[in-house]
Amino acid sequence: MQKGKADSISIISSLPEDVALKIASLLQVRDLCALGCCSMFWKELCFSDCIWESLVRNRWPSLSSFHFPSSSSTHSPSFEKLFVWKIGLQKWRKLYLERHVELGVRARSVVKFLEACSRSESLEVGDYLKAVDTLIGTMFGFEDVQRFLFNPQMNVLINLVGVHYCLTTLGIPGDNLVEALRIHEISDRRVCVRWWKVGRWYYGFRMRDESHSRWVSLADLATEDDEHVLGVLRRGAVHEVLRVQISVVGRPSKPWSCNSYTEIN
Structure with a gap:
């Protein structure tokens, strides 16, 4: 030797x-x-x-x-x-490996679901929140979101679901989340959020439904610089809000008749 x-x-x-x-x-x-x-x-x-x-x-x-x-x-x-x-x-190592594999499988099902719901590069808020609920039910951690959903090669709508989950469920501080977005090179990616509100009544007549839209980057949402948009995404289509749609910036929105009924496996 x-x-x-x-x-x-x-x-x-x-x-x-x-x-x-x-x-x-x-x-x-x-x-x-x-x-x-x-x-x-x-x-x-x-x-x-x-x-x-x-x-x-x-x-x-x-x-x-x-x-x-x-x-x-x-x-x-x-x-x-x-x-x-x-x-x-080695029960802890076994638990770690099994859970890592399980979350990878669940993340892929969420990605496939979102891809099926956004073939025209836009996503209805009901499907969006369904994907977020799946992450909540599976109890993804911050590392899991970064590993499985913050890929810059993915559709920005998938990245957005990860950001939403980190803010509303994990409570990740804005600065920490922005740093993670920067590391994964997706902080400047942008989406367009559109929502339609019931028209106001004026002297016994209901006015036209109001259409609002906002372009926002993932970093802006992470720091809640545009808290109003984040609030719209959290609430979804409720009360006076008839519809909420998220789309890739520069892409046309889907018509009203196009609704997705895809299920997450």
Whole structure:
């Protein structure tokens, strides 16, 4: 065996377990898995529950304790968690991987649904809110939205659904959301929101229905610079608002007779 390689193995083997655990706990999932392939020592540590429990809780903080495996350990890597590592359980890693795959499948179904509903580059608010409700029901996390819905190659209407969910359900601060949009290069993408309101009554006669439209960027919505538009999207077609439609800027709107009845699988 070469001297340099032997010295490297010796250094790794001599690391205190809590130090090695701290190193692994600072890594992202991809780097953690890569480190776990380096040796049996790192494989046993990087694939242990004491690491993956924190990854699960950090990625999906909205999940209640009911959804998590029972654990008597604390949430952050510590000496106590070394005992869990020694047992060799991997229920948290399994939960992370299964949920990651599940959310990927659900995200693809939402994307297909939105694509089917917006073939002419416009989307009715009922379908829009149905997609948002699917994200709520599946309890997507902020990382999931960025990974699956903030792709610049996707239709901007899909990006918009992700922004709406982050604001109204996850409560992501505007600055954090704008930074995520900037990183994914979609902050300047724009949509046109149109809504029709029942005409006002004037001396016993009802005036024509009122048409309103606004062009807005994803970054503007994230910072709520145009709070009125966000309010229209949140409420949908209710009370005096007859219809709300979102379209890609520069694209013609669908006629009144074109309504989508596509279901999300």
